[in-house]
Amino acid sequence: VWERIGPHLPPGAPIVSVAKGIENETLLRPTEVIGDVLGRIGAGNAGKRQMVVLSGPNIAGELARYLPATAVAAADDMALAERVQSVFSTQWFRIYTNNDAIGVELAGATKNVIAIAAGILDGLSAGNNAKSALVTRGLVEITRLGVAMGAQAATFQGLAGLGDLITTCVSPEGRNRHVGEQIGKGRKLEEVLGEMESVAEGVPTTRSVRELARRHRVEMPITEAVHSVLFDGRDPIDALTDLMTRDPKPEFSTGNA
Amino acid sequence: VWERIGPHLPPGAPIVSVAKGIENETLLRPTEVIGDVLGRIGAGNAGKRQMVVLSGPNIAGELARYLPATAVAAADDMALAERVQSVFSTQWFRIYTNNDAIGVELAGATKNVIAIAAGILDGLSAGNNAKSALVTRGLVEITRLGVAMGAQAATFQGLAGLGDLITTCVSPEGRNRHVGEQIGKGRKLEEVLGEMESVAEGVPTTRSVRELARRHRVEMPITEAVHSVLFDGRDPIDALTDLMTRDPKPEFSTGNA
Numbered sequence: 001v002w003e004r005i006g007p008h009l010p011p012g013a014p015i016v017s018v019a020k021g022i023e024n025e026t027l028l029r030p031t032e033v034i035g036d037v038l039g040r041i042g043a044g045n046a047g048k049r050q051m052v053v054l055s056g057p058n059i060a061g062e063l064a065r066y067l068p069a070t071a072v073a074a075a076d077d078m079a080l081a082e083r084v085q086s087v088f089s090t091q092w093f094r095i096y097t098n099n100d101a102i103g104v105e106l107a108g109a110t111k112n113v114i115a116i117a118a119g120i121l122d123g124l125s126a127g128n129n130a131k132s133a134l135v136t137r138g139l140v141e142i143t144r145l146g147v148a149m150g151a152q153a154a155t156f157q158g159l160a161g162l163g164d165l166i167t168t169c170v171s172p173e174g175r176n177r178h179v180g181e182q183i184g185k186g187r188k189l190e191e192v193l194g195e196m197e198s199v200a201e202g203v204p205t206t207r208s209v210r211e212l213a214r215r216h217r218v219e220m221p222i223t224e225a226v227h228s229v230l231f232d233g234r235d236p237i238d239a240l241t242d243l244m245t246r247d248p249k250p251e252f253s254t255g256n257a
Numbered sequence: 258v259w260e261r262i263g264p265h266l267p268p269g270a271p272i273v274s275v276a277k278g279i280e281n282e283t284l285l286r287p288t289e290v291i292g293d294v295l296g297r298i299g300a301g302n303a304g305k306r307q308m309v310v311l312s313g314p315n316i317a318g319e320l321a322r323y324l325p326a327t328a329v330a331a332a333d334d335m336a337l338a339e340r341v342q343s344v345f346s347t348q349w350f351r352i353y354t355n356n357d358a359i360g361v362e363l364a365g366a367t368k369n370v371i372a373i374a375a376g377i378l379d380g381l382s383a384g385n386n387a388k389s390a391l392v393t394r395g396l397v398e399i400t401r402l403g404v405a406m407g408a409q410a411a412t413f414q415g416l417a418g419l420g421d422l423i424t425t426c427v428s429p430e431g432r433n434r435h436v437g438e439q440i441g442k443g444r445k446l447e448e449v450l451g452e453m454e455s456v457a458e459g460v461p462t463t464r465s466v467r468e469l470a471r472r473h474r475v476e477m478p479i480t481e482a483v484h485s486v487l488f489d490g491r492d493p494i495d496a497l498t499d500l501m502t503r504d505p506k507p508e509f510s511t512g513n514a
Contacts (some may be wrong), residue, residue: 067386070394099505127316127324128427128428131316140414158508252411
């Protein structure tokens with residue numbers, strides 16, 4: 001395989017990853033998967049390949065129409081992030097640099113679980129008050145996981161975290177939101193996935209994120225609720241009622257949820 | 258005046274404020290205005306009156322239909338906040354306590370400026386990528402002001418900050434978003450305000466927030482842009498282009514904007 005790919009990947013060329021998700025079973029992030037695969041196919045410098053994560057609130061259809069958008073270029077090496085910033089910046093695409101590639105990748109994956117929950121609320125016609133609360137509390141729980149895994153909390157409050165989360169939860173064209181909406185309307189997961197032409201990566205990601213939450217002992221009530229609705233056939237209204245009627249709490253505290 | 262109001266305000270009864278804004282000229286927060294007015298009308302214990310701020314992503318029409326919603330009850334005295342939490346909580350209205358009343362009030366006022374900017378983007382048909390970026394960067398700048406004024410950053414990331422900001426920027430019925438949308442379509446402010454039956458408090462609040470930013474030497478580029486569009490007749494597209502084409506920056510740094 002490397003004989004065919006190698007010529008297109010000169011030794012010094014960094015790889016810019018725009019993939020989002022966490023692999024089931026291995027729980028690897030996209031750049032880790034890329035590194036792993038390069039190693040398996042015999043790429044000589046696989047371990048030393050420089051990688052940058054490019055992510056943000058970027059609905060493809062809007063970018064294609066040159067509508068204004070922003071993104072984050074994240075790498076351990078800030079000079080490399082700046083190089084990507086300068087290559088991809090245009091008058092309608094503003095790129096910020098960030099040194100927390102792990103956080104950007106985790107945010108890009110975990111927000112899809114919250115997007116499914118947002119879709120479920122849409123399917124239940126729960127309204128914008130509920131959806132705003134979901135996004136706010138969802139951000140709290142995905143940040144908590146990220147920090148436990150070595151990411152910076154600030155990254156989750158930035159464009160690749162909050163920014164992407166909002167677009168994904170609000171835009172009608174989002175695939176993960178769409179799956180949630182159909183589930184909220186009472187349809188079966190297999191049926192919904194069967195009729196889609198594209199992949200709703202949030203569905204397998206929900207399994208990975210729940211597994212990561214368990215390993216890192218992080219409380220993620222929204223992720224738990226989405227998991228039980230998707231895979232255990234739990235009634236969405238029951239799951240929502242549970243989230244709304246847990247013990248009264250302070251907004252911020254240790255183990256806050 | 259106090260003779261008429263006094264009997265309805267027993268000495269020990271706390272006041273729960275649900276008002277949002279910052280008074281022009283005095284730059285007082287709503288609970289400060291209440292305290293000031295109580296003093297002026299001769300309420301004996303005006304200075305010692307206990308106050309709680311109740312705020313969150315709460316579109317009234319949705320609450321009236323018993324759709325699920327959340328809010329924050331904020332007071333210096335957490336026992337008092339818990340009392341309000343227990344009085345107002347229902348199965349469809351989940352209340353969290355918070356000890357940062359200043360932050361909750363500042364968030365509730367400043368988010369209306371960002372909502373006007375969101376409306377301007379809607380008027381320009383700029384899309385959801387742009388709006389998500391606006392909410393994300395808007396939250397950064399209103400947090401910066403809040404922290405400079407003694408509020409806690411976490412409050413801005415919570416339901417009364419981010420949560421309310423999202424609802425206000427996304428919901429079609431928001432008055433401040435509506436004003437922005439009309440401005441984005443090229444209409445004049447006086448004309449838009451003249452035909453509204455309700456108050457768009459974000460318009461006067463924009464003057465107050467800009468003044469606070471100057472006094473506290475905090476950089477607020479979105480607020481500056483909204484101010485120039487509303488009051489100096491600046492072209493919205495020019496203002497947006499400026500925000501998109503400023504010098505390339507890291508996402509997080511000192512004086513980050």
